[in-house]
Amino acid sequence: MNNVKSQIQFNMWENNPALVQLLGLCPLLSVSTTIINALGLGIATLLVLFFNNIIVSLIRNHIPKEIRIPIFVIIISSLVTCIQLLMNAYTYELYLSLGIFIPLIVTNCIIIARAETFASKHSVVAAAQDALGMGTGMGITLVLLGAIREIAGNGTIFDGANLLLGQWATPIKVEIFDFNANFLLALLPPGAFISMGFLIALKQATDKRFRNKDCKVKNPS
Known part of the structure; x- marks a missing residue:
């Protein structure tokens, strides 16, 4: 159990796909x-x-090495199509809002990279743990970046919650600042790069602080 927890934590923080590996930045x-x-x-x-990690791990011994990448892409495409159809059916407005970036999950280098470097070489359980850590790390980074940009750009938080959760979630929206006009820099690509830079800097500063604390514990003199 401790190994599972440590593996997931490692992928979420120390090997975070967005903040450390800088993968999947386009949709991010x-x-x-x-x-x-x-x-x-x-x-x-x-x-x-x-x-995808589970399926690739299950069939890893039956995939010819010469065509493994096309097979991975076919599996990912099938899964993305299923997700796309489900979102179209149950969260249509969010589906429209995300637009082309749902089918572009097929080309997300995080998914292909984990299939190639991990799932195709490890057991189903290990592959599932790897996916949970990597996916959760990516999701947390997305949410943090979204929170920064939404608050700075619109002065709100949880705007459009009904798109994901249904009409009952409309009152969840909180207005933090009353802007006469949106702060477009935060909502446009330059604001995304600036916010991402702050998150990366914050992670590095946090890691440095923990390393210094560990050094003091090991060398109290």
């Missing part, structure tokens, strides 16, 4: 204008990554 920076958009894409990516 484009979609994260609100928390709900970010959460919707994060959940979709996590589900595709999770089931």
